[in-house]
Amino acid sequence: MPPEKSRAKTSVEDRLLGSIDLIDAAQACALLRIDADDPDATMQSMVRDGAIITLAQNGKAVFPRFQIDMANGRIFHVVGxxxxxxxxxxxxxxxxxWLTRAHVDFGCAPAQRFGHDDAAIVAAFRRYVERVRHG
Incomplete structure (x- = not known):
């Protein structure tokens, strides 16, 4: 019987989360130039409105930085x-x-083209989620 590994394998989810630049609600509000007394509530309101992508890491809401246009202090329109x-x-x-992995249409991850190829990104995503129809 092989010996048990001393280190637990990192889950696929943990590896993916580790590969994305994630920020908390206070950082997101700062990048979006939102002065909020309760950054968590402010960001959750944006999540409910379908304006921003949220993830959970260690039980806390976090936000991928790639969706924020830092030059203009807003969320890229393509995200919505x-x-x-x-x-x-x-x-x-x-x-x-899907947004952070290289895509044949762009030669890079779609998220890297936010603000430049938005219509092409939406079209590629539409193809990705389209149901396969036979006959």
Whole structure:
């Protein structure tokens, strides 16, 4: 019988979260130039409105930095368009996976092209989530 490994394997979710630059609600508000007494409530309101992607890490809400246009202090418009197209069966984690992995249409991750190729990103996402129809 092989000996047990001393280190627990890192889960796929943990590896994915570790590969994304994540920020907390206070940092997100600062980057969005929002002066909020309760950054968590402010960001959760934006999540409910379908304006921003949220993830959970260690039981806390975190936000991928790639969706924030730091030069203009806003969320890229393409994020809202993608969230409107996202089917309920596609988790935010899987959405972030798609956005952060190299895509044949762009030669890089779609998130790296936010603000430049937004229409092409939405079209590629639409193809990704489109149901396969036979016959």
């Amino acid at each position: 368009a993608i969230l409107k197209l996202r089917p309920a069966c596609l988790s935010n984690l899987m959405l972030c996976y």
